[in-house]
Amino acid sequence: MTTEELDTNEKRAFLEWRRNLARLQENEELVLTPFEKNLDIWRQLWRVLERSDLLVMVVDSRNPLFYRCPDLEEIDEHKRTLLLVNKADLLPLSVRRKWADYFKEHDILYLFWSAKAATAVLEGKKLSSQTMEESDTDLDTKIYGREELLVRLQGEAEYIVSQKGTSAAGEEHESSSDSALVRPKRVVVGFVGYPNVGKSSTINALVGEKKTGVTSTPGKTKHFQTLIISEELMLCDCPGLVFPSFSSSRHEMVACGVLPIDRMTKHRGAIQVVANRVPRNILEQVYKITLPKPKAYEEASRPPTAAELLMAYCTSRGHVSHAGLPDETRAARQILKDYIDGKIPHFELPPGEIDDETDAEDNSDLEGSSTAAADQSDDGASDEDDEEINRAEPNISHALNDLASFDMNGQMTKGSTKKKKKEASHKHHRKPQRKKDRSWRVGNDGADGSGVIRVVQKPAVNLAASTLAS
Structure with a gap:
């Protein structure tokens, strides 16, 4: 196949794939997120997949399933995908253990890793967190260091190549024992994933020096590059792709850092994602602010709205726009950057963890209510009727209480407004106006409502007498 034929086939396949996505979006009425539509970026991914023996998918430890792409794991049956969970030092040990159990249950090859911690060790800086020391004894939750990760990657890649050679030799009816012992000259490990998950930082930490550009803006890496670690190991870095x-x-x-923060036009939607995921007390502790409490007719556990969070942040920091209004755009960008960098602690639990806990609480509540009903079975009929009424209408009583509190709040607010109005009349002192003298006006005796006209007649002058006197 020539270069022109390969280029034509790639364009045709890419266009057909995009047409199928558009057809699904139209017929099934599904909302498709923004993704990479540049064919050259996808070609970089295809070249990395072709060259690599082991494919390493870098994900963020705070929400690994969001950054994972299962479709890449099914491209080649002779290649295996390793899930490198970056920024693992931001997770508590108990949460890492839950994710480790989830990965083992679903047969996912994984490793916990922190590019920031590995870079700090190379530079001779001291680590403030104690997560590295806590997980040294448990291999499932251990955060690997630079040397340990390189050894593990090389071993996994060599095992995959040896298995591939064994299967090829079996098809050709040759001895599998000799081919299994043959070690490849150099294995290639490819790094793929979403933008801004730490691929370039991982590459720099593994190489030991800065080979790729690192920035908080997604899409810094434009072309794939190969880096030789040793005679037996070579790394291949792929540009970040939005699948x-x-x-x-x-x-x-936007909140997860996949799309650029500086290019967002609607900031309240992304801030609401942060407010829904981070508890209210953590936001108040991190930013030293006081968020408005839920009202009497609202749920006490509701998250703060985006407007409340932005208003409290702008008030505490003094962010004001040119029009004198709170600068919500500036505040939203700063909050999102703190959320991505880890200044605001947050993480997601594996699927089913929260549901199991709530189910256990519901079951315990049901058991307690059933035992209490059995103990009170000897009471009078009137007591049983009252209990049945109270149990049958818990929502009605709750709603009535909310309405009563709402009316009391309304009356209190009305009384306070009246007092404020009365006090305001004493505060505002107006300058006394002088009454105008309108006594010169002529009254209308007829009182018919018509206007009154005053007629002034000048005295007549005798012209003949004036001429004789002269």
């Missing part, structure tokens, strides 16, 4: 998804939203992608 199409029907499950996530655009605001969620």
